[in-house]
Structures are given as C-alpha cells and as structure tokens.
Amino acid sequence: MSHRNAPLSELGRLRLARCVVEDGWPLRRAAERFQVAVSTAARWASRYRAFGEAGMADRSSRPHHSPNRTPTRTERRIIGVRVTRRWGPARIGYLLGIHPSTVHRVLTRYRLAKLRWLDRPTGRVVRRMHSEHCGDLVHVDVKKLGKIPAGGGWRMLGRSVGQRHSQADKSSGKRNGYRNPVRGYHFLHTALDAHSRLAYSELLADERKDTAAGFWLRANAWFAESGITVRKVLTDNGSCYRSHAFADALGHIEHRRTRPYRPQTNGKVERFHRTLADEWAYARLYRSDAERCQEFTTWLHTYNFHRGHTALGGQPPATRVPNLSGQYT
Known part of the structure; x- marks a missing residue:
C-alpha cells in the first residue's frame, strides 16, 4: 500500500509507464517528468510490459522465503497447548522453552481467539450481548x-492496627448480640x-x-x-x-x-x-x-x-x- 509521501499513485504509475512504453520516452526524461528515480521509471515500465494495467497495483511485501520462521512442528505444539489448556503466550513460552513474543506471533498468524474472548471452562467464544437502543436492557x-473505621482502615494504618480494629468490632458485636462487626x-x-x-x-x-x-x-x-x-x-x-x-x-x-x-x-x-x-x-x-x-x-x-x-x-x-x-x- 502506498504511503502518504509516495510520489506516484496507481494512476501516476500508469501514466509514467505509458509514456515510456507507448510514447517512446527515454527513461531519464520520464523520471524527470514524474519526479522519480530512473530505476523507478524502469521498474514500472517493465511491469507494464509484462502485466499491463494490473501490474500497477501494490504488491505484498511479504518475502517468498522465510528461513528463520518457526518450524511447523513447534507451531503445532503451541496451538495444541493453547487449545487444550487455554494458556497465554507467557505460560506457553515457559512450558515449551520459546520466547513469548514468538508464541504470540504464532497465535496471531493462525487467528486463534484471544483468551478474553473465551469461556475458560468450555473454551467456547463468549457470545456478547449487544443492545441497539437505550433502554433495551x-x-x-x-x-x-x-x-471504613474512624481514622482510616488497615490500608492507611497497617495490618496490625487493622486487625485490632477488626477484633474490637467483633467483640463489640458479640456484646450487642450481632454476629457481624458493628462497622x-x-x-x-x-x-x-x-x-x-x-x-x-x-x-x-x-x-x-x-x-x-x-x-x-x-x-x-x-x-x-x-x-x-x-x-x-x-x-x-x-x-x-x-x-x-x-x-x-x-x-x-x-x-x-x-x-x-x-x-x-x-x-x-x-x-x-x-x-x-x-x-x-x-x-x-x-x-x-x-x-x-x-x-x-x-x-x-x-x-x-x-x-x-x-x-x-x-x-x-x-x-x-x-x-x-x-x-x-
């Protein structure tokens, strides 16, 4: 896909290629006219000769060969652990001795549902409730x-003081005939x-x-x-x-x-x-x-x-x- 600063759109590439192939312009003249490198003009002209207008579209930048890609056997092990145990990339990576980022890439490549979308006991994708209008549900x-007791609870005063408050409340509650603390x-x-x-x-x-x-x-x-x-x-x-x-x-x-x-x-x-x-x-x-x-x-x-x-x-x-x-x- 063309980036925002690309000098040529698909239509611009087609015009450049036609100037070279059909009108006979030299590559250098066409490159100057469309403000691109000579090699760029040569590339689009050759694609036009080979594929016509269809060759002016963007191509995928994915390499034809990835020698360092995770082996298929390892990918199957990752998917197997994910499906059977429903673990995240960190736990799967620790179990299999693989970096979590590699596990994440494999799970993303095979478009496995994220854990927050799954019901953990059954492994099924959670069906979410949607309401179209206000008040429907x-x-x-x-x-x-x-x-909170007067003066603050255990978060402010510490657990030791908080436990004394709790014990005092329980004893006071027993004297007053209540099972739960007075607080x-x-x-x-x-x-x-x-x-x-x-x-x-x-x-x-x-x-x-x-x-x-x-x-x-x-x-x-x-x-x-x-x-x-x-x-x-x-x-x-x-x-x-x-x-x-x-x-x-x-x-x-x-x-x-x-x-x-x-x-x-x-x-x-x-x-x-x-x-x-x-x-x-x-x-x-x-x-x-x-x-x-x-x-x-x-x-x-x-x-x-x-x-x-x-x-x-x-x-x-x-x-x-x-x-x-x-x-x-």
Whole structure:
C-alpha cells in the first residue's frame, strides 16, 4: 500500500509507464517528468510490459522465503497447548522453552481467539450481548462494600492496627448480640444501561426485597428523566430480585435472570463495580467512611459525563444518550 509521501499513485504509475512504453520516452526524461528515480521509471515500465494495467497495483511485501520462521512442528505444539489448556503466550513460552513474543506471533498468524474472548471452562467464544437502543436492557446488581473505621482502615494504618480494629468490632458485636462487626457494610445498588453504559447507583443499608424494589423505582424514574424508556431488566437470582415486591416495582417491564452460577451474563454491571472499586472505593486512602461516601456522587457524575469508556470508542456514556441534559457541564 502506498504511503502518504509516495510520489506516484496507481494512476501516476500508469501514466509514467505509458509514456515510456507507448510514447517512446527515454527513461531519464520520464523520471524527470514524474519526479522519480530512473530505476523507478524502469521498474514500472517493465511491469507494464509484462502485466499491463494490473501490474500497477501494490504488491505484498511479504518475502517468498522465510528461513528463520518457526518450524511447523513447534507451531503445532503451541496451538495444541493453547487449545487444550487455554494458556497465554507467557505460560506457553515457559512450558515449551520459546520466547513469548514468538508464541504470540504464532497465535496471531493462525487467528486463534484471544483468551478474553473465551469461556475458560468450555473454551467456547463468549457470545456478547449487544443492545441497539437505550433502554433495551438494563443490568441491575448489588455490590457489598465494607465501611471504613474512624481514622482510616488497615490500608492507611497497617495490618496490625487493622486487625485490632477488626477484633474490637467483633467483640463489640458479640456484646450487642450481632454476629457481624458493628462497622458493617454498604450495599451498592446499581442499574446500568447496556447500550450507553449510563449508570444510576446508590449506597444503601441492605439488600432486602423492599430496598431493592425502592431502588428500582428511583432508578427507573432517573432513567425516564434522562429520556430512556426501560423495556427489559437483567438481574441475578438473588432473593431480593425473586420477590413479589421487586416484581411489582418492575410493573410491565420484562424481567430476565441470569443462569445460576453464571455472573458473566451480567458482566457489564460487574465490570462497572470493578471500575468503581479501582477508581473510587480503593483509589486513595480515606480517613473515614463519610469522606469516601461524599466523593461517590462526584465520581459517578464523572463516570457518566466525562470519563472515556473503552467500549464506546473513548467517549463517556452520556454521549450515547440523545439530548441528555448535563452532558456538556
């Protein structure tokens, strides 16, 4: 393929060759006229004599012979390990005594599916869910997030201090008749639109049926204000999502559930929770739980309106929602 600074396009090569072959121009005169070397003019003229106009097209730069190419037997061993064990280039290279870059080239040459595209237990290519329009499918899930004790947790104070906090919380919980530490957890309820990745999330006290139902009513109202009409909702098989209260909150919206022990089906909201943990919950050291909670709404706004999303071509989720207010703030 011609690069941007190439002096001749396919049409230019044809004109040069015709000047030499059909009009009888000397090679030097043709080279000066088209601002190329004499050897270049000779090459295109000879190709025109041999192949006609078809010879003016670009040819592959691949060599006819590659003496240093990986032997076929070694390639078969690499492919065999990849198919049977589903390992990456580093582990395959360590097993076979080959450099990982060589393994990667072999896997690329034979167009084997990348590991992130495969279901590890079965080896089948993962079938990804795509939604054509906003509201076609909304993923809903809950993430359990431990609270931070006053003064900071073990990440800030060290494991020895963090263990003393944990033991003190457990003993206090036993005195108060609770099985779990008094410090407790936040339950992060999230609803995420599959097409736009626009997310609505709240920090709530539990994951009971009434809490989940109330969260969905608020989430659905928020999506409606954003111009999104929800038609289907996907959840796991948690008890709160199998309750009559949650079904009543859904109303006419179709409810789908994932297959048991198959969290990949709800992978978009699972990936959102991982991003949330990396960029907000554990992004820096917090001195108190209130300090972290105060930054949650700010981070969520940044995610929806300003943070580039790799699945959306580097654009924030708000850009996929037509006429969404606040996306330019």
